[in-house]
Amino acid sequence: MAESKKEKPAKKKIIPEKYPMEEQPAKERVGNYREVPYGYDAATAIKEAERCLQCKKPVCIDGCPVEIDIPGFIKAIAEDDFPEAIRIMKTYNNLPAVCGRVCPQEEQCEEVCLLGKKFEPVGIGRLERFIADYDYEHGIAPAPEIAPAKGKKVAIVGSGPAGLTAAGDLARMGYDVTIYEAFHATGGVLRYGIPEFRLPKAILDQEVDYVQSLGVKVECNMVIGKVFTIGELLGEFGFGAVFIGTGAGLPRWMNVPGENLIGVYSANEWLTRVNLMRAFDFPEFDTPIWAGKNVAVIGGGNTAMDSVRTALRMGAETATIYYRRSEKEMPARIEEIHHAREEGVEFNFLVAPDLVLGTNDGWVRGMELCKMELGEPDDSGRRRPVRCEGSQYEIECDMIVVAVGTYPNPIIPETTPELELTKWGTIKVDEETGQTSLPGVFAGGDIVTGGATVISAMGAGKKAARGIDAYLSGA
Amino acid sequence: MGYKILARDDITTESVRMVVGAPFIARKCEPGQFIIYRLDERGERIPLTIADFDREAGTVTIIFQKVGKSTYHLAEFQVGDEILDFVGPLGRHLDLGRIGTVACLGGGLGIAPMYPKVRALKEGGNDIVSIIGARRKDLVILEEEMRSYSDELYVTTDDGSYGLHGFVTDQLRLLLEEGRQFDACLAAGPIPMMEAVCGLTAEHKLKTLVSLDTIMVDGTGMCGSCRVTVGEETKFSCVDGPLFDGHQVDWAEAKARQGRYVPEEKEALEKFERERGHK
Numbered sequence: 001m002a003e004s005k006k007e008k009p010a011k012k013k014i015i016p017e018k019y020p021m022e023e024q025p026a027k028e029r030v031g032n033y034r035e036v037p038y039g040y041d042a043a044t045a046i047k048e049a050e051r052c053l054q055c056k057k058p059v060c061i062d063g064c065p066v067e068i069d070i071p072g073f074i075k076a077i078a079e080d081d082f083p084e085a086i087r088i089m090k091t092y093n094n095l096p097a098v099c100g101r102v103c104p105q106e107e108q109c110e111e112v113c114l115l116g117k118k119f120e121p122v123g124i125g126r127l128e129r130f131i132a133d134y135d136y137e138h139g140i141a142p143a144p145e146i147a148p149a150k151g152k153k154v155a156i157v158g159s160g161p162a163g164l165t166a167a168g169d170l171a172r173m174g175y176d177v178t179i180y181e182a183f184h185a186t187g188g189v190l191r192y193g194i195p196e197f198r199l200p201k202a203i204l205d206q207e208v209d210y211v212q213s214l215g216v217k218v219e220c221n222m223v224i225g226k227v228f229t230i231g232e233l234l235g236e237f238g239f240g241a242v243f244i245g246t247g248a249g250l251p252r253w254m255n256v257p258g259e260n261l262i263g264v265y266s267a268n269e270w271l272t273r274v275n276l277m278r279a280f281d282f283p284e285f286d287t288p289i290w291a292g293k294n295v296a297v298i299g300g301g302n303t304a305m306d307s308v309r310t311a312l313r314m315g316a317e318t319a320t321i322y323y324r325r326s327e328k329e330m331p332a333r334i335e336e337i338h339h340a341r342e343e344g345v346e347f348n349f350l351v352a353p354d355l356v357l358g359t360n361d362g363w364v365r366g367m368e369l370c371k372m373e374l375g376e377p378d379d380s381g382r383r384r385p386v387r388c389e390g391s392q393y394e395i396e397c398d399m400i401v402v403a404v405g406t407y408p409n410p411i412i413p414e415t416t417p418e419l420e421l422t423k424w425g426t427i428k429v430d431e432e433t434g435q436t437s438l439p440g441v442f443a444g445g446d447i448v449t450g451g452a453t454v455i456s457a458m459g460a461g462k463k464a465a466r467g468i469d470a471y472l473s474g475a
Numbered sequence: 476m477g478y479k480i481l482a483r484d485d486i487t488t489e490s491v492r493m494v495v496g497a498p499f500i501a502r503k504c505e506p507g508q509f510i511i512y513r514l515d516e517r518g519e520r521i522p523l524t525i526a527d528f529d530r531e532a533g534t535v536t537i538i539f540q541k542v543g544k545s546t547y548h549l550a551e552f553q554v555g556d557e558i559l560d561f562v563g564p565l566g567r568h569l570d571l572g573r574i575g576t577v578a579c580l581g582g583g584l585g586i587a588p589m590y591p592k593v594r595a596l597k598e599g600g601n602d603i604v605s606i607i608g609a610r611r612k613d614l615v616i617l618e619e620e621m622r623s624y625s626d627e628l629y630v631t632t633d634d635g636s637y638g639l640h641g642f643v644t645d646q647l648r649l650l651l652e653e654g655r656q657f658d659a660c661l662a663a664g665p666i667p668m669m670e671a672v673c674g675l676t677a678e679h680k681l682k683t684l685v686s687l688d689t690i691m692v693d694g695t696g697m698c699g700s701c702r703v704t705v706g707e708e709t710k711f712s713c714v715d716g717p718l719f720d721g722h723q724v725d726w727a728e729a730k731a732r733q734g735r736y737v738p739e740e741k742e743a744l745e746k747f748e749r750e751r752g753h754k
């Protein structure tokens with residue numbers, strides 16, 4: 001402490017709040033898909049970077065699942081040395097433009113930031129986004145270091161954040177890496193789930209291009225398990241190791257009568273038709289979508305927020321969230337809840353559907369809901385919702401999006417029967433190395449944890465890359 | 476990297492057969508499975524049954540009926556052209572083994588998906604009684620191919636221009652009334668046809684498998700667009716099907732869900748025709 005005081009002679013004046021980031025006004029943005037926050041300009045980024053205390057014990061790093069040298073890259077920004085800032089960033093994080101946008105910073109690096117004890121924490125996410133965007137605009141990053149080729153092949157199954165991270169890291173270690181992706185496009189949830197107004201697809205494309213520039217090959221339209229099994233990849237295709245990053249893509253339903261009526265979508269179907277298939281631009285794009293005027297979204301996570309905000313942009317007159325616990329328990333990012341409210345989304349807490357009501361020709365016309373109250377805490381530590389019998393009431397709506405979670409995708413487990421699973425159907429791995437019960441087979445991301453976060457999936461991809469390197473070097 | 480069309484012929488005025496180079500799919504696929512294609516960057520993901528395959532040559536054959544924008548558009552593709560995306564093999568394959576005498580019914584575009592199943596059943600040592608039907612004589616497809624793997628083959632047409640004047644169910648009813656015994660029945664075609672077949676076979680307690688053409692997006696179990704109720708349970712036809720016990724299917728729901736994009740499909744086709752007209 002004493003030393004840092006010496007370094008900064010005139011005791012640094014603390015600026016209590018983050019420099020604001022300009023946003024597209026709510027009224028305007030519900031009419032388009034353009035990104036909501038605009039990001040810092042260079043001058044503001046430098047000022048925000050100067051807020052960082054450059055702590056001796058930078059606790060912020062402990063809050064980041066990929067352990068970015070946060071004070072290091074922030075110091076470089078403060079010193080106007082942007083190439084150095086992006087160099088530091090990219091040694092830890094292959095997808096900084098994505099993380100700077102969608103990471104739940106308030107619960108991670110920024111939650112533990114020392115400055116945040118008394119004031120607003122440093123806008124670490126905003127600075128991360130700034131430096132990544134600046135690099136894409138000006139191309140300042142030094143060429144990444146790539147180790148000499150090792151002559152060994154690694155297959156990555158799934159091109160979500162877990163797969164992209166593992167692929168990038170392994171390529172830099174000198175492995176010959178191929179990603180197999182089931183869809184016709186890369187990115188996983190980043191492409192088909194998270195909407196354009198939160199993560200522009202042009203940004204994602206740049207990040208994927210970067211990973212490919214490290215030498216990673218990408219093969220789309222490959223449903224592993226169906227077209228090749230894991231065993232075949234390790235056997236006749238000659239891969240030394242396989243990383244499974246297939247995510248938690250199987251939608252969970254409410255299991256109430258009427259759920260298959262027309263106008264009831266899983267969040268995955270609703271978001272995939274809009275984001276991946278670009279149904280919002282039908283008939284310029286071929287995939288159709290049916291969008292309601294009075295939309296009900298069931299759930300309280302990021303997926304529910306993305307679904308409801310997308311409904312507004314698809315022309316809904318009312319868009320309402322129904323969540324079975326209270327606002328405090330909502331898993332969505334605070335920023336997303338805030339943005340949704342600004343855009344006119346209504347929230348109903350402590351309710352759950354009992355029944356979906358339909359017309360004679362099979363379309364949704366409403367729901368019967370039951371009120372809830374909070375009881376004892378459950379396994380997740382959150383208080384369990386309990387039904388208030390006799391409180392049932394009906395509402396009208398013409399479209400419902402079910403966003404109550406997902407299960408792990410079963411195609412790989414079903415076609416790899418030797419793979420050990422947990423009772424939740426996720427793949428069992430060694431926490432440190434990502435190794436599964438099968439030699440040479442590693443896994444990470446949502447397929448291991450169930451639906452989690454982008455950065456935790458990336459952290460798992462990183463660990464597995466180290467695990468694979470150790471496995472292949474030892475062999 | 477696209478998927479090249481190696482051969483193409485118009486088998487009727489309404490349907491086209493294409494042989495597509497897709498070695499990895501050809502290496503793995505089994506009868507009853509399907510592919511999903513997407514023609515170009517703006518295309519929809521469209522499922523089609525794998526009608527035939529050649530593991531050596533690395534090819535997959537599709538047979539499709541021109542019903543809307545995406546299939547009319549595919550029909551314009553010529554030998555040498557490439558389809559942007561072609562993914563498979565998807566779905567579960569037919570796994571009946573040797574069961575005895577099987578009635579195999581294909582109606583209209585359902586004849587194409589029936590053909591590989593008939594062949595597999597025949598090669599598995601079963602006796603095959605095939606009944607294929609279409610609106611008119613010139614729309615009957617794959618008659619010779621079906622005949623070569625069937626012990627008996629019947630044709631029906633709605634207008635009586637060929638074979639029995641009537642529906643495939645009328646022919647099946649005649650056989651059942653004659654006292655013919657079957658160990659199983661397979662049906663593929665428009666929903667009303669499959670529903671009618673199931674109504675008839677339920678009376679005769681004849682186990683019936685149907686091939687459901689639900690509306691799909693991904694084809695890998697992640698969206699639920701293709702869901703159907705089978706025996707009170709929600710199933711995803713892309714990963715749990717496309718073959719299901721026809722007596723358990725909720726047909727009213729299946730019919731409603733199948734028709735849910737009709738206005739949009741009409742709009743897309745009209746736009747496509749307008750664009751072609753202007754060329």
Ligand SMILES: Cc1cc2nc3c(=O)[nH]c(=O)nc-3n(C[C@H](O)[C@H](O)[C@H](O)COP(=O)(O)OP(=O)(O)OC[C@H]3O[C@@H](n4cnc5c(N)ncnc54)[C@H](O)[C@@H]3O)c2cc1C
Binds near residue numbers: 102186223304
């Ligand atoms: C709508 C939505 C919003 C979200 N918002 C946020 C947010 O704001 N912040 C945040 O941190 N997290 C958010 N999340 C969670 C986050 O996106 C996920 O935790 C993360 O994407 C998981 O990464 P992954 O790599 O494990 O899997 P995924 O991103 O799911 O990617 C898996 C990939 O594997 C492919 N695949 C699956 N099976 C096969 C197979 N058999 N063969 C080949 N490929 C296969 C899939 O097509 C997919 O591309 C959100 C999730 C959703 C759904």
Ligand SMILES: Cc1cc2nc3c(=O)[nH]c(=O)nc-3n(C[C@H](O)[C@H](O)[C@H](O)COP(=O)(O)OP(=O)(O)OC[C@H]3O[C@@H](n4cnc5c(N)ncnc54)[C@H](O)[C@@H]3O)c2cc1C
Binds near residue numbers: 523540546740
């Ligand atoms: C597993 C499976 C196997 C099939 N096999 C064959 C086959 O071998 N030969 C063949 O001719 N047809 C087959 N079909 C049907 C074929 O997919 C549709 O005819 C095609 O999607 C029509 O697209 P379109 O744009 O030309 O017509 P549209 O005008 O879009 O639709 C016409 C009708 O096709 C159905 N349909 C539309 N979109 C889809 C979609 N994304 N997925 C499924 N059905 C849709 C609807 O019932 C619709 O009313 C199969 C369908 C499935 C699910």
Ligand code: SF4
Binds near residue numbers: 103105
């Ligand atoms: S990756 Fe996420 S947790 Fe890590 S520093 Fe960036 S915003 Fe914070």
Ligand code: SF4
Binds near residue numbers: 052053060112113116
């Ligand atoms: S804890 Fe906060 S103030 Fe300290 S180094 Fe990290 S970002 Fe800067």
Ligand code: FES
Binds near residue numbers: 691698700701
């Ligand atoms: S097509 Fe999406 S789950 Fe079957």
